[in-house]
Structure formats: C-alpha cells, structure tokens
Amino acid sequence: MGYTAIVDYGVGNLKSVTNAMDYLGLSTRITSDTRELELADAIILPGVGAFPDAADKLRQTGLDRVLTAQAEKKPILGICLGMQLLLDRGEEVRECAGLGLVPGRVRRIETGLKLPHIGWNSLSFPNTSPLLDGVEEGSYVYFVHSFCAVADDPATVIAHTDYGVPVTAAVQRGNVYGCQFHPEKSGEVGLQILRNFGGLNT
Template identity: 70%
Template sequence: MGQIVIVDYGVGNLKSVSNAMGYLGFSTCISGDRTDLERADAIILPGVGAFPDAAEKLKAQNLDRELALQADKKPILGICLGMQLLFDMGREGRPTAGLGFVPGWVERIETPYKLPHIGWNSLRFQNDSPIFRGLSDGTFVYFVHSFCGQAKNDSDVAAWTDYGPPMVAAVRHGNVFGCQFHPEKSGEAGLQILKNFGELNQ
C-alpha cells in the first residue's frame, strides 16, 4: 500500500482527514513539498475558508502547477473548499482562477434557507463514480458551506443534494474527484468514500 499525501498549503482541517485515513489503514503524509506529491500514490486537497485566499496560497507555493502535473498520473480528491478549487473559477468576493480541472465555476448558493448550509443532507448519485461504490441513493453526509460548484458538463457531476434547489455535491473528471461535503465527518458513509478513494491506485 502506497502513501496518500494530504496537501498542506495553510488552509484546511488536515489532521481530521489524516486521522480518518489512518483509521482506515492508509499511510498518509501531510505535506506541501513537491517531492512528496510526486511520490504519492494519491493526493487529498482539503480546504476551509475563502476561495480567493486558498487559491492565492496554492499559487504562491507553486502547488497549482504541481497538482496539474500530478492530476494526469494519480487520483486527487478535493474536499469542501478543496473541491471548489478544482473548478475554473470562484466568484467569492472577487473572481479568482481555480485549478481548472473541472470545467465550471463556484458561486454563492441560491436558496431560501439560511447560509452557511450546515448539517446532514442526502445524496443522489449519477455517472457511477468509483468513490461511491457500496453506497446507495439517500446516503446522508455532512456539509458546511455557503458556496457551491456549477459544473459546465453534466458528465462531471457525480452526486447532487438539495438545499432548496438542487446543488452539486460531488464531481469527477478523469482522475480528479471532489466532495463538497466532509467525508471525514460523515460517519460510516464518509469512511466508505475515503476507503474507496484510497483503494483507487492500489
């Protein structure tokens, strides 16, 4: 079993993701070092906070370029803000370029309900993403966010949820996966998702 690198770029709850992967028996390394990313069998990009700040930190450390190089070689999983960064652009505060792995943009959730969206919501799966293997429609996971991705291509959407209108809960584009929710805080279902991801490159 190889190593999974959890990207450290000054944003995100790194320890909880690392603890969850360790609980599942995976070897993890929290790092922002290019060599570690090159050697990794898979990469997790977490994130908490504002899109512009996170994107700028990735760029300042040249991690945007390194992740682009690795995306063609190995699985990458973006979690919460990490998923949003996978898109072409974010519209939080000011338009900011993302990593461009998933065609589309990120904008504030349009809903009659209170923001941020915090709590458990059910998923509706589509396009048969391997990280959801063993789970069925209606699975509940834990969300904390005020912005969400708008995918240009329906083929990139792996799961939907509802908070007022439907919104994208997960994406998949080639080797790149994203969960708007927090699998590390989503109980047994979340652990199954992380396990499925960790086993992709074995």
C-alpha cells in the same frame, strides 16, 4: 508501502482527514513538498475558508502547477473548499482562478434557505463513479458551505444534494474527484468514500 499525500497549504483541516485515513489503515503524509507529492500514490486537497485566499496560497507556493501535473497521473480528491478549487473560477469575495481541473465555476448557493448550508443532507447520484461504490443513494453526509460548484458538463457531477435548489455534492473528471461535503465527518458513509478513494490507485 505507498501513501496518500494530504496537501498542507495553510487552509485545510488536516487532522480530521488524517485521523479518518489512519482509522482505515491508509498511510498518509501531510506535506507541501513537491517531491513527496510526486511520489505519492494519491493526493487529497482539503480546505476551509474563502476561495481566493486558498487559490492565492496555491499559486504563491507553486502547488497549483504541481497539482495540475499530478492530476494526469494519479487520483486527486478535493474536499469542501478543496473541491471548489478544482474548478475553473470562483466568485467568492472576488472573482478568482481555480485549478481548472473540472470545467465550471463556484457560485453562491441561490436558495431561499439560510446560508451557510450546515448539517446532514442526503445524496442522489446522477452519474456513477467508483468513488461512490458501496454508498446507497439517499445516504446522509455532512456539509458546511455557502458556495457550490456549477459544472459546465453534467457528466462530471456524480452526486447532488437538495438545499431548496439542487446543489452539486461531488464531481469526477478522469483522475480528479471532489466532495463538497466532509467525508471525514460523515460517519460510515464518509469512511466508505475515503476507502474507495484509497483503492483507486491499487
């Protein structure tokens, strides 16, 4: 039986993601082992905290190279900070290189509203994606963030939300997917998104 690898690099909320996948009957392994990542059917990159700390840990462990290589072969889903790390660069604390799997940068949300953006907010879909199959436009999901992705190519943005300004909520480029929100904390809508991701490699 195949499995989805959940990357353990010291900055992720691994348990809640694992619990959601278990609930859906999807097999997972929490790992930082290169071989297990290579053998996995799919990979989830979670993340909480600051961009440069997480990016440094990926580089120090060599996981950046593994993820970049595996992105050509299988579905990868970045969640919250994990999604931001998919982009070229981040501007949180200090400018720092990301994985470069989705062209663009991560910048502070330029809104007049209070940051961080915490709570439930609705989605709009500028582009279609199998990640969002069965999810109705206007569905609410759960966010916790002060920085957001600014994609170079609008075609890679598959969901927006509004927080005084349009905010990128989800991205896709080839096998690479990202959710700024937490699908594992977003009720049935989030479960549907994880279910969709689990079906991408079948």
